Each structure stands twice: as structure tokens, then as C-alpha cells.
Amino acid sequence: MSLSIILSVVIGILAGLFVFPDAFSQHIGLVIDIGLCMLLFFVGMDIGRNKEIFKQIKSMGYKILLIPFGVALGSITGSVLGGFALGLPINESAAIGAGFGWYTLSAIELSKYSVETGALAFITNVCREVFALVSIPYIAKYIGKLEAIAPAGATAMDTSLPVISKSTDANTAVVSFITGVVLSTLVPILVPILIAI
Amino acid sequence: MRILLYILIIIAGALISSRGLLNKVVEKNLAKLQYASLLLLLFIMGVNIGINDQIINTFGKLGLQAIVLSLTSIVLSVAAVKLVAVYFKHREKAVQQNES
Numbered sequence: 001m002s003l004s005i006i007l008s009v010v011i012g013i014l015a016g017l018f019v020f021p022d023a024f025s026q027h028i029g030l031v032i033d034i035g036l037c038m039l040l041f042f043v044g045m046d047i048g049r050n051k052e053i054f055k056q057i058k059s060m061g062y063k064i065l066l067i068p069f070g071v072a073l074g075s076i077t078g079s080v081l082g083g084f085a086l087g088l089p090i091n092e093s094a095a096i097g098a099g100f101g102w103y104t105l106s107a108i109e110l111s112k113y114s115v116e117t118g119a120l121a122f123i124t125n126v127c128r129e130v131f132a133l134v135s136i137p138y139i140a141k142y143i144g145k146l147e148a149i150a151p152a153g154a155t156a157m158d159t160s161l162p163v164i165s166k167s168t169d170a171n172t173a174v175v176s177f178i179t180g181v182v183l184s185t186l187v188p189i190l191v192p193i194l195i196a197i
Numbered sequence: 198m199r200i201l202l203y204i205l206i207i208i209a210g211a212l213i214s215s216r217g218l219l220n221k222v223v224e225k226n227l228a229k230l231q232y233a234s235l236l237l238l239l240f241i242m243g244v245n246i247g248i249n250d251q252i253i254n255t256f257g258k259l260g261l262q263a264i265v266l267s268l269t270s271i272v273l274s275v276a277a278v279k280l281v282a283v284y285f286k287h288r289e290k291a292v293q294q295n296e297s
Contacts, residue, residue, distance in 0.1 A: 004236060005235075005236070005239060008236045008237075008239035008240045008243065009239050009240070009242065009243045010243065011240060011243065012239065012240040012241060012242060012243015012244045012245075012246070012247065013243040013244070013246050013247040014243075014247060015240070015243070015244050015247060016243060016244035016245065016246060016247020016248035016249070017247040017248070017253065018247075020244055020247075020248050022248065022250075024244075024248060025245070025248045025249065028241065028244065028245050028248065029245075031241055032238070032241055032242060032245060035234065035237065035238040035241060036238065037202075037203075037206050038234055039231070039234055039235060039238055040203055040206045040207055040210070041206050041207070041209065041210040042210060042227070042230075042231040042234070043207055043210065044206060044207035044208060044209060044210020044211040044212075044213075044214070045210040045211065045213065045214040045219070045227065046210075046214075047207065047210070047211045048210060048211030048212060048213065048214035048215035048216075049214050049215065051215070060285070063285070063288075066281045066284070067278055067281055070274070070277035070278045070280065070281045071274045071277065071278060072274075073274075073277055074270070074273035074274030074275070074276060074277030074278070075270040075271075075273065075274045076270075077273050077277075078266075078269035078270040078271070078272060078273030078274060079266045079269060079270045081269050081273070082265045082266045082268070082269030082270070083266060085265065086262050086265055086266070088262075093266065096266055097266065097270045119255045119258075119259060120255075120259050120262060120263060120266075122251075122252075122255060123252065123255045123256055123259050123260065123263040124259075124262070124263040124266045124267050124270075125267070126246060126252055126256075126263075127263045127264055127266075127267040128267040128270060128271060130246070131267055131268065131271055132271065133239060133242075135271065139275060143275065143279065144279065144282050146278055146281065146282045146285070147275050147278045147279050147282060149278065150271070150274040150275040150277070150278040151271040151274065151275060153270075153274070157200070157203060158199075158203060159242065162231075162235050162238065163235065163239075166231070166232065166235060177203075177207070181200055184200070
């Protein structure tokens with residue numbers, strides 16, 4: 001199963017590079033939105049079949065927020081460490097990490113600071129999304145279900161959610177959605193703060 | 198606004214399946230249908246990346262840095278959530294011991 005996920009993304013990228021005409025790019029956003037809504041509908045069906053779910057989420061209470069905060073802290077610390085190895089200034093690498101995979105928004109925010117940083121934020125967060133999609137099934141299998149939410153970052157509520165739901169269970173899918181919502185809210189707050197350090 | 202749309206769609210799916218309104222044939226094949234559409238969506242998301250000249254051009258210039266930054270972010274965020282998960286398990290055990 002994990003392999004077919006990797007293959008779908010990779011074949012898609014190659015097809016986009018070599019097969020599809022550029023004109024297709026005007027409509028592709030709409031196609032993705034429709035497909036995404038359909039898959040979220042399926043995720044909802046999985047959740048509806050699990051009667052225990054709200055009891056379980058309720059028993060976690062506010063502690064559920066530890067997951068998005070863990071993802072936020074880990075992402076920013078990770079990119080600062082990576083940036084340190086690459087010789088990037090701390091404010092730039094921290095702000096790029098605070099994109100949490102939401103490449104459009106973090107890139108727009110950071111291109112106000114410098115075009116180069118905006119471009120790096122863009123491509124770093126595109127890479128994060130691709131690595132998330134291909135690694136989630138393996139992390140779910142070998143490390144843990146909650147841990148499988150972490151690579152997704154802000155995309156845990158939309159584009160990565162179907163993969164997380166498929167690789168884990170309905171309970172984790174709900175936690176994932178909440179995590180994605182919290183992280184998506186944090187992106188426009190944290191990116192400008194961190195770049196101003 | 199987008200978040201609201203997603204919540205509405207997920208709730209609609211949850212209501213339909215929890216009320217048992219789902220057609221038996223659909224229900225039986227739901228997992229397969231879900232998986233096929235997932236692979237199709239991932240393929241199209243891949244196309245969206247491959248077709249975008251801006252992504253390909255920037256990747257040529259900044260690809261190595263981007264791979265390092267995204268991987269270190271992912272690894273440390275998985276590690277951080279691992280700590281949270283260990284804490285949850287610990288707490289669950291403590292609660293169970295208190296109950297028994």
C-alpha cells in the first residue's frame with residue numbers, strides 16, 4: 001500500500017513534467033479541490049462508523065493540543081538545526097520551518113522579506129508535503145499512529161488527511177484534522193514573528 | 198472559510214454512515230473506492246507539482262537546501278510527537294491503575 005502511494009506521487013510528478021501540456025495547469029486546482037472534497041467525505045464516513053470516537057477524543061481533552069504544539073516546536077527546531085548546518089540565519093530558517101508544509105502562504109509572507117527566502121520557503125514546504133505523503137504510511141506502521149500526523153503539519157487537515165486516515169484509524173483522523181486546523185492558524189502568526197527576530 | 202467547508206463535508210459523511218444510510222453495495226466497496234480515489238488524487242497532486250515551472254526552476258537552484266530543511270523539520274516533529282505519545286500512554290496506564 002505504501003509503495004503505491006509513493007508511486008502515485010512520483011508518476012504524477014513525472015507526468016506533470018513530461019506528459020501534461022502547460023495549459024492543464026489552469027484547471028488542475030479545481031480538479032484537486034473536487035477530489036479532496038470527495039476524499040474528505042470518505043474520511044467522514046470512516047469517522048461516522050466508529051461510535052466510540054468522541055468519547056476517546058473527549059478523554060484526551062485539552063491535552064490533544066500537545067500534538068500540534070509538538071509538531072510546531074519540532075518543525076521550527078528542526079529547520080533551525082538544518083539551517084545552522086547550511087549556514088542560514090536563524091530567523092530565516094525558523095520562519096521557513098514555521099510554514100508547516102503550507103507552501104503558498106509561507107512563500108508569500110517571506111517573499112515580502114526577500115525573494116530568495118520566499119523561494120526557499122516555497123520549495124522547502126513543497127518538499128515537506130511530498131515527503132509527508134510518502135512517509136506517513138511507514139511512520140504509522142513502524143513508529144506510531146499519532147507520530148504519523150507530524151510530517152503533515154498544516155496539511156494534516158486537508159491534502160495529507162486521506163493518507164493519514166487510510167494508514168491509521170478514524171480516531172487518529174479526527175486528531176489529525178484538529179492538528180491541521182491549529183497549525184494552519186499558527187502559520188500566518190508565527191512566520192512574520194520569526195522572520196522579524 | 199475553507200476549514201468550514203471541510204468540516205461540513207466530513208460531518209455529512211459521518212452522518213450518512215452513522216445513520217446507516219449507505220447503500221449496501223457502496224458500503225462493501227467503500228474501502229476500494231476510497232483507495233482508488235486516493236491514488237488518483239495523489240497522482241494529480243504530483244502532476245500539479247511537475248507541471249509548475251516555478252517549482253521545477255526553484256528546485257534546481259535551492260533543492261538541496263530545501264531537502265535538508267524539510268527533512269530536519271519532519272524528523273524533529275515526529276520525535277516531538279513521539280514524546281507526546283509516550284506521555285499519553287503513561288497517563289492512560291496511570292488512570293487504569295487508579296481505576297483497578
